[in-house]
Amino acid sequence: MDTFTALGEPTRRHILEILAGRNGTAATEIYGNFKATPPAISQHLKVLKAANLVRVEKRGQKRIYFVNPEPMKQLEKWVRRFAAIKEEQFQRLDSVLERMRLEDSNAPMLPFEQTDE
Amino acid sequence: MDTFTALGEPTRRHILEILAGRNGTAATEIYGNFKATPPAISQHLKVLKAANLVRVEKRGQKRIYFVNPEPMKQLEKWVRRFAAIKEEQFQRLDSVLERMRLEDSNAPMLPFEQTDE
DNA sequence: ATAGTATTTCACTATTGACTTAATTAAGCG
DNA sequence: CGCTTAATTAAGTCAATAGTGAAATACTAT
Numbered sequence: 029m030d031t032f033t034a035l036g037e038p039t040r041r042h043i044l045e046i047l048a049g050r051n052g053t054a055a056t057e058i059y060g061n062f063k064a065t066p067p068a069i070s071q072h073l074k075v076l077k078a079a080n081l082v083r084v085e086k087r088g089q090k091r092i093y094f095v096n097p098e099p100m101k102q103l104e105k106w107v108r109r110f111a112a113i114k115e116e117q118f119q120r121l122d123s124v125l126e127r128m129r130l131e132d133s134n135a136p137m138l139p140f141e142q143t144d145e
Numbered sequence: 146m147d148t149f150t151a152l153g154e155p156t157r158r159h160i161l162e163i164l165a166g167r168n169g170t171a172a173t174e175i176y177g178n179f180k181a182t183p184p185a186i187s188q189h190l191k192v193l194k195a196a197n198l199v200r201v202e203k204r205g206q207k208r209i210y211f212v213n214p215e216p217m218k219q220l221e222k223w224v225r226r227f228a229a230i231k232e233e234q235f236q237r238l239d240s241v242l243e244r245m246r247l248e249d250s251n252a253p254m255l256p257f258e259q260t261d262e
Numbered sequence: 263a264t265a266g267t268a269t270t271t272c273a274c275t276a277t278t279g280a281c282t283t284a285a286t287t288a289a290g291c292g
Numbered sequence: 293c294g295c296t297t298a299a300t301t302a303a304g305t306c307a308a309t310a311g312t313g314a315a316a317t318a319c320t321a322t
Contacts, residue, residue, distance in 0.1 A: 032149075032152050032153050032155075032158065033153050035149050035152070035153065036149050036150050036152065036153020036154070037153075037309090037310085038149075038150075039310085041149060044227065048226055048227055048230065049226075049230075054268085055268070055269060055270090056267090056268065056269080059268095059269090064310090064311070064312095065311075065312065065313080066268090066269070066270085067269090067270070067271080067272095067311080067312075067313085067314095068310070068311055068312075070269065070270055070271085071270090071271090071309095071310075071311085072310085073269095073270095074270085074271095086319095088268090088319065088320075089267070089268050089269075089318065089319040089320065090268065090269085090319095091268080091269065091270090095227055095230055097227060097228055097229075097230045100224055100227035100228040100230075101228045103224050103228070104221060104224045104225060104228045107217055107220050107221045107224060108221060109165055109166075110161065110165055110212055110214060110217035111214055111217040111218045111220070111221045112214075113165065113212050113214040113217070114214070154279090154280080156280085171298085172298070172299060172300090173297090173298065173299080176299090181280090181281070181282090182281075182282065182283085183298090183299070183300085184281080184282075184283085184299090184300075184301080184302095185280070185281055185282075187299065187300055187301085188279095188280075188281085188300090188301090189280085190299095190300095191300085191301095205289065205290075205298090206288065206289040206290065206297070206298045206299075207289095207298065207299085208298080208299065208300090263322105264321100264322085265320100265321085265322080266319105266320080266321080266322095267318100267319085267320075267321100268317100268318085268319080268320100269316105269317085269318085269319100270315105270316080270317075270318095271314105271315080271316070271317085272313105272314080272315070272316085273312100273313095273314090273315100274311100274312085274313095274314105275310105275311085275312080276309100276310090276311080276312100277308105277309085277310080277311090278307105278308085278309075278310090279306100279307090279308080279309095280305105280306090280307085280308095281304105281305085281306085281307100282303100282304085282305080282306105283302100283303090283304090284301105284302085284303085284304105285300105285301080285302075285303095286299100286300080286301070286302085287298100287299085287300075287301085288297100288298085288299085288300095289296100289297085289298080289299105290295105290296085290297080290298100291294105291295085291296080291297100292293100292294090292295080292296100
């Protein structure tokens with residue numbers, strides 16, 4: 029997933045924010061939102077296109093850009109795994125560490141060692 | 146939100162994957178998963194910490210890292226806006242273009258010309 | 263055809279950032 | 293205390309990338 033790299037740039041995120049909630053935005057219109065030159069923005073659009081985050085439609089001499097929802101859905105799925113981690117987990121660990129520290133000051137290792145992959 | 150920049154790097158994402166679903170992982174353990182040198186990983190951990198994506202806990206001479214769920218929740222929220230964009234929107238666009246084409250017979254182009262790549 | 267507008271590609275510079283080795287801080291142990 | 297282990301900071305290199313101006317492409321209109 030190249031999505032992350034594409035989103036790792038503020039300008040590109042801003043472009044997506046502009047596109048969101050609109051039914052297509054011409055390149056010139058996008059350019060207008062930035063102080064950077066059109067070529068700069070065009071290159072960002074190219075990256076977003078390569079990451080499949082946007083799609084383009086030719087209409088005359090204009091290129092109309094749209095957000096592509098699919099990769100966003102996948103990203104959401106990826107993120108959810110982490111978002112789902114509970115505070116509870118930290119609480120539990122905190123108390124375990126506390127207990128171990130009190131019980132055995134020699135205890136050198138981790139309380140949990142779940143070698144997954 | 147500096148979250149995106151932090152996630153824009155594959156190694157850092159991998160670190161998060163390692164941390165996910167575990168109740169704390171010591172730095173050395175993390176290092177073991179990569180061919181890069183400890184300093185390299187340590188610097189990535191620093192970035193993740195700065196982005197508040199992980200938190201650290203000192204235990205003796207070890208540093209135990211945990212995923213921080215809050216920024217992930219926010220990210221999920223951000224992404225959802227885009228993921229939520231419905232096909233419906235495209236449908237609507239279809240009809241708009243259709244209308245424009247009918248109104249202006251000079252309009253030369255196709256409504257959809259999927260320039261993919 | 264010629265000019266004009268929309269957008270991108272080219273070629274280049276400057277900056278950022280990821281990695282490395284070496285040195286440093288800090289804790290545990292004989 | 294001196295040695296080892298854990299982890300980080302420092303300093304420097306190299307590659308990736310974002311930005312710029314200029315040229316190119318492509319469509320529209322006169």
